[in-house]
Amino acid sequence: MLFVRNQMDFVMASRTKNAKPVSGVYAIRCLANGKIYVGSSADLNKRIGEHKARLRAGDHFHLPRLQQDWVAFGAGAFVFYEQPVKGSVATRRRFERMLILAWDALEHLNGYNKMVGGRWGPEASIRNTEDKLVRYRKFCRLPSSEREKPMVRDYVSTFVRNQRGSANPQECI
Incomplete structure (x- = not known):
């Protein structure tokens, strides 16, 4: 060994x-x-x-x-x-x-x-989940959010969600 x-x-x-x-x-x-x-x-x-x-x-x-x-x-x-x-x-x-x-x-x-x-790892796992949410139009990233930084509770407010549960494409980057 x-x-x-x-x-x-x-x-x-x-x-x-x-x-x-x-x-x-x-x-x-x-x-x-x-x-x-x-x-x-x-x-x-x-x-x-x-x-x-x-x-x-x-x-x-x-x-x-x-x-x-x-x-x-x-x-x-x-x-x-x-x-x-x-x-x-x-x-x-x-x-x-x-x-x-x-x-x-x-x-x-x-x-x-x-x-x-x-x-x-934990950070990559969180980021992968976020990417899936963005891909399926549940959320979209605003210009102020960085792709390589995972969302935490503090960053949830930087995402946009409409009342039907899907992201508004006009507000996405």
Whole structure:
């Protein structure tokens, strides 16, 4: 069983073109704010390369907060780590889940992860529910509400609802 005391136990990710695929867990840390993203892959080189390419292109739409910080702080503020994990996919995913929880890597805590163990984190779960309400015209977002910030009781007043229970399309963004 692997045991990682902290992020420094990880190996700094380095790319070689013709390397054999190595499965494992990786982390992307923003040094400027301390936030971290933890992921796993059957091919660490390929997956880390995909993250870097999307971030450089400015279209990492699956992790918009990571993209925002990449733009704000620059590539030099990010460090990529990797930890090879031998064994089954289940072993790799258990290790990933353990690290997400141990390092508080969910986006409502200290990270960029939206899911842990195949389940949405609390903030992402709330946001997904809100998106469904907007999509089914039960509510609509006003220009003052941000897409990536979930509604809480304080923000409910920023949504518009008519008497029949559906949103008024003229007031939607």
